[in-house]
Every structure is written in structure tokens, then in C-alpha cells.
Amino acid sequence: MIRPSIKGQRLVALFLLGLLLFNYPLLDLFGGPGRLFGIPVLYVYVFSVWALMIVLMAIVVEKRDD
């Protein structure tokens, strides 16, 4: 049985972090015409943040409760 615990709180924090990273004004900051290896910065930014979120969620969920 899953119990609401510190894990739940960490996940909520991640949710809030995601809300911040995927929104104005941070998106605007990366919305410029710059490129990284020929790939638009915004594209790189969104997908790396997305991947980072997933990794963090996986770490939080899979970490054994201490």
C-alpha cells in the first residue's frame, strides 16, 4: 500500500518546479533565435527540462524509503 509520505511531497515540489520551468518568463528567456549545434535553443531547453523532470521523478519514486 502506498502511503502519502515524503515521496509525495517531493513529487509535489517537482510539479511546482515543472510548472515554473515550463512557463513564462523562463520560456521567454530561451525563446530567442539562438541555436545549439544548429538546433533552436527553445527546443533543446524544453526537451532537456522534460528529460530532467522524468529523471528526477524516477529517482524520487524508485528511491527506497529510509
Added chain:
Amino acid sequence: MLTAPVIVLASFAYVGLLFAIASYGDRRADQGRSIIANPYIYALSLAVYCTSWTFYGSVGRAATSGIGFLPIYLGPTLMAALWWYVMLKIIRISKRNRITSIADFIASRYGKSQMLGGLVTIIAVVGIVPYIALQLKAISNTFSIVLRYPDVVMPAKHGAPLFLGDNTFYIAMLLAAFTILFGTRHLDATERHEGLVAAVAFESLVKLLAFIAVGLFVTFWMYDGFGDIFSRAAEAVDTSAMLMLGGGTGDYASWGSLTLLSMAAIMFLPRQFQVTVVENVDERHLNKAIWLFPLYLLAINLFVLPISFGGLLHFPGAAVDADTFVLTLPISEGNAWLALFAFIGGLSAATGMVIVETIALSTMVCNDLLMPVLLRMKALRLTERRDLSGLLLGIRRGAIVLILVMGYLYFYLAGEAYALVSIGLISFAAVAQFAPAIIGGIFWKGGTRNAAMSGLAAGFMVWAYTLLLPSFAKSGWLPITFLSEGVLGVELLRPQQLFGLQGLDDITHCLFWSMLANIGCYIGVSLLGRPSADEHRQATLFVDVLRHPSAAAHGSRFWRGSASVEDLQRLLGRFIGPERARDAFAAFARSRGADSPAALGADAALVHYAESLLAGAIGNASARVMVASVVEEEPLGLDEVMNIIDEASQVLAYSRQLELKSRELETATEELRSANQRLQELDRLKDDFISTVTHELRTPLTSIRAFSEILNDNPRLDDAQRNKFLAIIIKESERLTRLINQVLDLAKIESGNAEWHTSEIDLREVIEDSIAEVSQLLKDQGIHLETRLPLELPAILADRDRLLQVMLNLLSNAAKFCDRPGGRITVGLARQRHYLRVDVTDNGAGIGEADQEIIFEKFRQAGDTLTQKPRGSGLGLAISRQIINHFGGRLWVKSRRGEGSTFSFTVPIQHGGPVWGPTADWVAGTAVGPRAP
């Protein structure tokens, strides 16, 4: 090589494979060796979220708005982080209450309301119809495109006649047939379809692989990696705007509203609810899905922009619909196998969605919309039919066909005017209307049925007005002036600039107004009204589901009623089949430790069990009605409520009494303890007394014996010495006698056996006698004695000798302790109101405050008896006090260190002359007189 027969054959082969997987899954489930009971299959089945909208539509969307297609996938990613709290709760509530659909969930939360269930079903069906149309459009378009291989030809605008002349209709009917075969082969009490979930998970895998295959092909075969595509696209097409969100606030508003919409959709789309909640095997699977599902979304979106830009580069001038790039790019490159794989991937995406969605919707239509109505129609006599499971299946199959026909009609009427994603978003906005009622319902007990009803209705109407009707208008099925001039020419009512609100895209616009109406009504009506008892009970079950792990499991609820086991079993049998009903009841009886259900009796638990079984088949609200038809449930009347209150207050009163009693007991215990302490103290005193007496007796005895031995051993002792020793022996003997007399005396007085010769006496005379007796002693010691004795005094009733004894004791004490030389003793006698008072004052060292009571105890003297030589037996004052007490007076001392002491006693005055009579003391005194031999 891609001829029509090959394509059709491949499609049917693929669907056949799905059937094989599904039936294998069902078989394994029957054997109890589930193949879907692991988190990976669970996460893959959640990916039914990705439909042909994702497979084809995202690329189309990206071609016009660049990165703007992403919020639809970022929202679910964010939401997954909240699943730990939200989804877990929904799953647990649903398992505990045997919830079978989202309509069932909402109806159940708000007091098992059939009206509410019906409303949710209507909203869901109407709202989802465009979404199904989207899938039909995608399949039908891609089918006609792939048929033209190796040419890239866009399908003609719709000119085909309705229904039979139209390929899309046949596709819709084929899908309906699949769905019926998949989902309604039999009726399950829990509405779980293991085989279906396995097939859906497989489809998710296929569409992901197909999309990634096309993505890799475009990015690395047709072009030279990501960088190459982006830079070439930047030169050829104006992509700068697509890769920047920038611009006005509208972009960000739309980004935000799409994120919100998709967050609601991932939870409340009927098919998502079906796979996430209803088909969930073990709530622990949710754990891994929290990150696996977003990972899937990331993977399937990675190549959207490259494919989209590749398509824009490859087909300049908008000759090819961007929604078809996933298929048309492989075709134009002549890669037949990849094109076929892409087509199968798209087919996977569409069929997966249609099958799960229509099964979920048909369950809702049957359980929450049609059955309640049919069961209420007395004319149909449904409640008397023996077996209704056939009817239930029939209704569900009919509903599936109906929903697909509606989807087809929407596609036919409005589908052409919109891109895939735009159609889908209309559905998302409809589904979002469930969010306030559900989220509010599981976290806030105050939400009421009327509030959920009005919120849903208001939101739904605003949605229809601002999004659904305009979609008809844009397709020409409503006058276009409806959009530009509003209803009846009232400009404020223009559906997409409602009340003059401008600057938002149509989805954001609709979301704002509908949520304003929905949440406003939900909160407002909740706060204005009060929930009924039923609603309150359900609200507690839902909101506190994580807090009370077992409360609901035992069906703890107020239930008073009567039913028979046979009735319940027959009722259940009608819906799920007689044999399964019998098995279920037998299993229940075994779990409760009874031989048969009949032995158990139809108690609240059995009724609850039957109701929950039935709820799995026909929904909570209908199950309630059906069970009520065989159970004579007595509503809690006013009398019963009063009884309950009475009982409660009685219990309260009893507990107060108990409290009182226990406090009394405590006091009594305390008293007993102190009495015991006192007894122990007395016992100790008695021991002390005996040992002291023995000690006091031994001193004179020792000296008597010593001197007697001297006399005995020395017969020639001279006379002077002999006389001296004899005198000592006599003196010590007298002391011994006196001591023994005193002890006996005290014992007699204390036990009440003393002899008292009470007579009328003159106290003055007694005092003068006593002074005369001690006068020689005082003279020897040079002590001056003074008396203050009044002449006239009333007589008192007392024992003269005893009083004399007291006076002598006081005087000899005073003589013993007064100063030398210059000792002075004063004896005073005074008359008080009811007493005569005698004071004997000396000018000695006085007695300390601490010793003033001690001196009246037996064998106790003031000062340290260890260092000072004891003077007297230590019994005199104790006896004196006993005597005075006996006459009804008081004896006390007043003294300060260094200022002498005054011993005073009082004796009551005998009013009205001498009284002779048999007083208790006198009787007591005579009682010990000479006895007859």
C-alpha cells in the same frame, strides 16, 4: 506493391494479432496468471492517451505553431507528479466502491445520484464525439492516401454521399465491430478487461516504434540529423516565429490553457479513467507509471518537429496536408514498408483510442443513462425479468454502434473545417468540465450534489456555446453570422468573443468562461446549500479514503432494513447470471465463516456486498435502486434518530455517574489509607507505651534489688548504713507502687473502667487542701506561693479526690520547674460563664511551642530526655488531662520560653444545684463495684 488488397490484408492481419493477444490475455486472467499485472504493461496501456492526434496531428500542429503542440504532453507529465496524491486516491476510492466509469464516480460521490450520473454521461458522450470523429478522419484520410502509393495525393474534399456511399462509414462500423468483440464479450462484475489492456499496451508499443522509425528515417536518412533539418528549414521556410513563443500574451495564455486542459484530460478522459483506474490491477503499479508514462510521451514527441520541418521542406507550398507528413514522407521517398508500418502505427493509435473510449462510454450510457431510465419504467416490467445480462450486453453493443455513428456524423458535418488537433481540443475542453466536481469531490467534503449538477451543466452549456456550436458554424451547418454577429444579432453574445472578451484563442476563451461558470456554480451552490445525509456519508467515504483503510470495506453505514437472501441472489443473478451470483454468495458466506448464505442471513454486510457486486455490472446509482427494490430499507425516521440520541445521552449520563463513583471510591480509599496509617501509628504508640512502662518499672526494681542484695550479703552492716539502704528500698518501692498505680489508673480511665465518686464539691476547698498538702515542700524549697481565690463560687459536680490529684500534679510540676531561688507560684481561680477556671502559674524556664502538646502525652517530658535526668514518671499530665476531660472541661498550657508557664483547666458549673442521677460514669463506676461471689 502497396495495393489495396495488401493494405486491407495487412490491416486485418494486424487486427487479428490484436485479437490473439486479447484472448491470450483473457485466458491467462481466467487462470489467475495475469499478463498485465506489472507496471510496464500498465504504463504502456496509459499511452492510449496518444491517438492519431499525436501520431499525425502533432506534426500538423507543429507545422503551423512550432513548439505549440507540446503543452498537450507537458501537462500530463506535470500531472503525473501529482498522481501520488490525486490518482492514488481516485484508484482506491474506485476499488473500494466498485466504480466502473467516471460517471459512476461522480454520481457515487454525490450521494449515488442517478441524475448526476446521467448528466456526466451526456457530457462525456457529446464531448467525446468530436474526438472519435478525429480518429475516423485520420484513418479514412491515411487509408485513401496509402492506397494511391507511390503517388502522394491528398484525399478529395468530402463529396461522397452520407452513410453507405462513404468509406468512412464502413470504417466506423468495422471499428464498432472490433469494439464489440473486444469489450462486450461477457459481462464482468468488475468491468475489467485484461485481454483488452494487453492489446492496448501492444498497440502503444507499435505506434511508438512506427513513429520513431519514421522519425529516424526523416532525420537521418532524408536529412543529416537534427541540426541539418533545423538550419535548412530556417533558410527555406520562415521558422523563426515557430521556434519562439514570443509575441503577445496570447501565446503564453494559450500555452498555459493547453497545459491545464491536458492535465485534466489525462485524468478525466473516459478512456484514461478506464485504463488508469478501472483496469488497474495493483495500485503499486501507479508508482512506476509516474515516470514511465512521461518517458513514453517524451519519446513519441522527440521527432515531431524534425518530421514536421522535413515535410515543410519536402513539400513546399502547402500542397500536402501537414497532418499527413508521417505517412506522405515515406511514400514520397518510395519506402513502401515504412509507409505500411506508419499506416499500421496510425491505425494502432486510432483503434486503441476508439476501442477503449467507446467501451468506457458504452458502460456509462448503459449503467448511468439507460438502465436507470429503463428500470424506472414500470411498463417494461424489467425488474421482473429473470435474466437481464443479455439486455445489458445488448444495450452496451447498441451504445457502441451509436457512439461511432455519432462520431461519423460529426466528421461528416464538421470534420473538414478543422485540423486534427483542433478537433481533439474541443473534446479536451468538454472533459475538463469534470475536474471541479471530481477534484473538489475527493478533497472537499462540502461539495454537494446540486453544486456538482449546476457546475457541470453550466460549464457544459458554455462549452457547447463557445466551442461546439461554432465548429458547426465554421463547417457551414449553422449560419456563419452566428459567429460574427452573435445570437439574434446581439454582439455581446458572439460565441467566440463572449461579452466582448478578445485576444484569446478559441480554446482559451472557452476554457476561461466555462471554468468561470463551472467552478463558480460548484463553489457557490455548495456554500449556499447543505449536503443530505447520503451525500455526507459518500463525501466522507471519498475524502477520507486514505485515512480509514478499513472503514468502508466493512460497509459501515447506517442501514436498517430487512431482506431475504434468496431475493438478493435472484436479483444479482438477473444481471450477472444465476451461476455467478450463486458462486459469489457462496464465496461471501465462506469468507464470513458460514456454510451457506442462508445461514448467514441478509444483514447489512450481505446487502452491501450484493450492492457492490451489482454496481460493477450496472453502476452505483442503478445498483442502489435495484437493491432497494428487494430490500425493505427503513429510512431513519425522526423517532429512530431521537432514540439514537436518547441512547447516546444515556450512555453519557452513565459515564458521568461512573466518573462520580470512581471519584468517591478514590476519596474512600484515601480515607481508608489515612485510617490505616493512624492505626499503625496507634499500634506503634502502644508498643512504645509498653516498652516505656517496662523501662520505667525496671529502674526502681533494679535499685531495690541491688540494695536488698547488699543487705543480704553483708549481715554485719552497721545500723546507720542499714537504715539508709532500707529507706532507699522503701522509697523506691513506693515509687514503684505509685508508678504501677498510675499506669493502672490511666488504663482504667482510658478504658472507661475507672471508679468515679462524683459529688457536689467546692473547688476552692479542693485547691486549698492541695496547697496545704504541698506547703511543706514549697517551704523547703523556698518557693513563694500566691493565691487569688474568690469567696463565692458555685458548686461543681466532680470527684473530689481526682480533682485533688490534678491540682497536686500541677502544683508539684510548678514547684519542680520554677526558678530557684526566688521561685514563685500563683494559683488563680475565676468564674467564667459556664465554667470555673483554675490557673497555676510558675516563673520557670517555660515550655517551647513545639513541646506544649507533647507534655500531655504519656511518658513524654519537655526537653531532651536523653541528656537531662527525667523528673517524674511522665504520666501525671496525661492522667490529669484524662480526668479533666472526663468532667467535661479542658486542660491546657500557655507558655513562652523564659517567661514561665501557666497551666489552666476548666470545670463546668453545676447549674441549679446538685444533680444526683444515674449518669453513665456513675453507672460505670458502680459496675466495677464488689461483685457477688
